[in-house]
Amino acid sequence: MNSKPFLDYINKFIDLTSEEEELLLSKIVFRRYLKNQYIIQQGDICRSINFIISGCTKTFYMDLEGQEHIVMFSIEDWWTSDLGSYITQSPADFNVQCIETSELIQFTHENLEDLYSKIPKLERLFRKIVERAYVASQKRIIRNFSLDAKQRYKIFKTTYPKIDQRVPQYMIASYLGITKEFLSKIKSQIIQEQ
Amino acid sequence: MNSKPFLDYINKFIDLTSEEEELLLSKIVFRRYLKNQYIIQQGDICRSINFIISGCTKTFYMDLEGQEHIVMFSIEDWWTSDLGSYITQSPADFNVQCIETSELIQFTHENLEDLYSKIPKLERLFRKIVERAYVASQKRIIRNFSLDAKQRYKIFKTTYPKIDQRVPQYMIASYLGITKEFLSKIKSQIIQEQ
DNA sequence: AATAAAAGTTAATCTAGATTAACTTTATTT
DNA sequence: AAATAAAGTTAATCTAGATTAACTTTTATT
Secondary structure, eight states: OOOHHHHHHHHTTOOOOHHHHHHHHHTOEEEEEOTTOEEEOTTSBOOEEEEEEEOEEEEEEEOTTSOEEEEEEEETTOEESOHHHHHHTOBOSOEEEESSOEEEEEEEHHHHHHHHHHOTHHHHHHHHHHHHHHHHHHHHHHHHHHSOHHHHHHHHHHHOHHHHHHSOHHHHHHHHTSOHHHHHHHHHHHHHHO | OOOHHHHHHHHTTOOOOHHHHHHHHHTOEEEEEOTTOEEEOTTSBOOEEEEEEEOEEEEEEEOTTSOEEEEEEEETTOEESOHHHHHHTOBOSOEEEESSOEEEEEEEHHHHHHHHHHOTHHHHHHHHHHHHHHHHHHHHHHHHHHSOHHHHHHHHHHHOHHHHHHSOHHHHHHHHTSOHHHHHHHHHHHHHHO
């Protein structure tokens, strides 16, 4: 598998020497998951964080009534994991499942801790990545409270046009916190508005 | 003002030499804000991240109808800022206002960038802090979708008993994404359940 | 190509929580 | 201590979005 997309991504945040790049690549594992396969299951301990080379995943919580609540979608050049489980090595709250067959780069907890000590710049990399993810998460909370479902869907479509096209509608409804029936209604309203 | 609570907090994450501690303290500013005073205003560029020595703040978004949506409360031993504005030095989406008179330690963007280069361990500190905040934020999104308002309030009360006691009820309603009238109803239902 | 399963649509009915409004209690200010 | 403002309560009515159910379209399987 090809590590170029990953190195290109890293280079947007930090500069690595070629020795550092080599060390980094020696500590990762490439792995391919098939469509519908689980990368992480609720209750298991999340052993790795995963950078997506190709494919698409959903991270979701299955509630006591068996309902799926999608926290995020991840595609090329983004990460997927249950970060809470990963950092504390405790049981995962979330499932991560492939929506498409996906190629990943995996960092085990041990390997990443080791890398942090050998390449302190990686602390900076992950600090910056998580900062951005946190900011996006806070903004999403506010949007969920201050906007109605139609406005949220419109923002979703313009912010993540690729995901909107690749992912089944009932999953987008789950991500937006509404039912598939209501999203269907919203979509027909939006069409009539034009 | 007393820097001990701050150093104690830092030491939970990383070990600093006494020279590093000294350098760190040389780059911070102590500041006192009165009750109701704004630390950050929506639209301004957020110049500092703030560690709370004493007091309580709310971070909120004011929507187009003039409604306040509270993203978070912060008390002693926690941080407050508009992180999105801070990291990109672009206009803030949120306001941060004191609910009580508050004593803060402030890191300006310049000073913190300087500290990161001189004490790389601080990258680790802030990576870990933001990781935790991000995990909590993701879990909150899921709770907002999978639980009703009464369950959310019960979790809030047990997770943040100190905040529940210190903060006016209408602000807690805003944090939970419901009206003050509905929170009032929930509270009387909870009393009758016992 | 036929069949079954998965995904999406439409419409009727229902409900958690919003809105409005009148009221009571608690803090502040003078 | 009185006056005023801020915070909290209660109840009636309303609405965004849920639920249920029957249906259509698309995709996968034999």
